[in-house]
Amino acid sequence: xxxxxxxxxxxxxxxxxxxxxxxxxxxxxxxxxxxxxxxxxxxxxxxxxxxxxxxxxxxxxxxxxxxxxxxxxxxxxxxxxxxxxxxxxxxxxxxxxxxxxxxxxxxxxxxxxxxxxxxxxxxxxxxxxxxxxxxxxxxxxxxxxxxxxxxxxxxxxxxxxxxxxxxxxxxxxxxxxxxxxxxxxxxxxxx
Numbered sequence: 384x385x386x387x388x389x390x391x392x393x394x395x396x397x398x399x400x401x402x403x404x405x406x407x408x409x410x411x412x413x414x415x416x417x418x419x420x421x422x423x424x425x426x427x428x429x430x431x432x433x434x435x436x437x438x439x440x441x442x443x444x445x446x447x448x449x450x451x452x453x454x455x456x457x458x459x460x461x462x463x464x465x466x467x468x469x470x471x472x473x474x475x476x477x478x479x480x481x482x483x484x485x486x487x488x489x490x491x492x493x494x495x496x497x498x499x500x501x502x503x504x505x506x507x508x509x510x511x512x513x514x515x516x517x518x519x520x521x522x523x524x525x526x527x528x529x530x531x532x533x534x535x536x537x538x539x540x541x542x543x544x545x546x547x548x549x550x551x552x553x554x555x556x557x558x559x560x561x562x563x564x565x566x567x568x569x570x571x572x573x574x
Contacts, residue, residue, distance in 0.1 A: 386418065386420050386425045387402045387405065389425050389441050389443070390425055390427070390439050390441055393441050394439060394441075395471070396504070396506045396507060397504035397506055397507050397509060397511050398469075398471070398504075398511070399506070400438075400540075400547075401547050401548070403547055404542070404543070404544075404547045404548075405427065407542070407543060407547075408539065408542060411542075412429075412538070412539070412542065415429050415430055415431060415538070415539075416428075416429050416438075416539065417429070417430065419455065419458075423442060423443040423445070423446035423451060424440075424441060424442045424443065424446070424451055424452075424455060425439065425440075425441045426439065426440045426441070426455050427439040427440075428459065429535060429538070429539050430462065430464075431464075431531070431534065431535075431538075433464060433465070433531070434464050434465045434466070434467060434528075434531040435459050435462060435464050435465070435466045435467070436466075436467050436468065436531070436532075436535040436539065437459070437466060437467070437468040438468075438539065440452065440455065440468070442455075452486060453490065456490045456518075460518065460520070463520055464520070465517055465518060465519050465520065465521075465523045465527070465528060465531065466492075466517065466518040467515060467516070467517045467528055467531055467532060467535065468487070468492075468515070468516050468517075469500065469513045469514070469515060469516075470483060470484065470487070470513065470514050470515075470516055470570075471511070471513060471514070472512060472513075472514060472570070481574065484570060484571060484574045485574050487516050487571070488571045488574050490518065491518055492516040492517060492518050492571070493516065493517055493518070493519065493571065494514060494515075494516055494569050494570040494571050494572075495514070495515040495516065495517055495525050495528050495529070495532075496525070496565035496566040496568075496569055496570075497525045497526075497529070497561055497562050497563065497564070497565050497566075498515045498525060498528065498529050498532065498559065498560070498561055498562075499559070499560035499561075499562065499566075500512070500513045500514065500515055500532070500558065500559055500560075501513070501558065502540075502552060502553060502558045503552070503553055505544070505548045505550060505552065514570050515528065515532055516570075516571075525561075526561065529559065529561045532559055533555050533559055536555050536558060536559060537555055540552060541555075
């Protein structure tokens with residue numbers, strides 16, 4: 384199965400970039416946007432000078448629990464930069480959301496409780512709240528993670544969006560918000 388089909392079957396439509404968008408990022412942003420693919424996984428990520436953003440991480444059901452996800456994360460950790468990713472809030476009707484959070488907690492990720500993130504899906508037109516998880520090897524602050532997330536949104540998520548989707552995503556100021564008051568719930572606390 385083609386790498387895009389694997390991702391498309393696993394991730395909700397509101398989180399998926401189009402195939403054309405991702406292939407263009409791989410070609411035109413090859414200096415920062417990368418694909419790590421094997422028979423049982425697909426990982427799409429952006430590496431900037433001071434952080435790594437995991438866009439998609441898929442490990443096939445038949446190989447889960449065998450350390451593949453851990454080794455992929457370890458490969459990124461070896462770069463010595465903060466690692467950032469987006470996750471959907473826990474959906475108790477979808478056991479994968481909780482499993483995903485448990486995995487990232489085991490890998491040492493934290494929940495960025497001072498970052499609010501909601502964006503409108505161009506596919507569904509719905510507003511989707513997302514949460515930011517991060518791994519900070521040098522105790523980077525949530526403010527630094529916020530700045531990195533803004534850069535990701537502008538360089539990756541909205542790259543040529545009008546060309547691919549016929550309309551633009553919202554500006555970064557409407558999508559990402561930083562607050563000194565942390566959210567009440569740490570997403571990973573009771574996982």
